[in-house]
Amino acid sequence: MTDPAEMVAWLDRRIASAQTWLADHGRRSKKPRPEMEIETKEYDIARFEEIRGAYLKARAKSEDAA
Numbered sequence: 001m002t003d004p005a006e007m008v009a010w011l012d013r014r015i016a017s018a019q020t021w022l023a024d025h026g027r028r029s030k031k032p033r034p035e036m037e038i039e040t041k042e043y044d045i046a047r048f049e050e051i052r053g054a055y056l057k058a059r060a061k062s063e064d065a066a
Contacts (some may be wrong), residue, residue: 002058011052018045 018041025033032038 004055007055008052011048011055013050015045018048033064 022038022041022045023029025031026038026041
């Protein structure tokens, strides 16, 4: 099983990467990408944050049970 800290760090890196992409290529940049690409990155960020929250919640629950 993947170490929990490694999993959270991976999710954090994915979120940060997508946020950096949005900062560089999003609606407020000089040459924004097509709206569909921007929406896809926003969707990705939301899903990674949701997964991260669920993972942390499940880890806390399993640690409380142990």
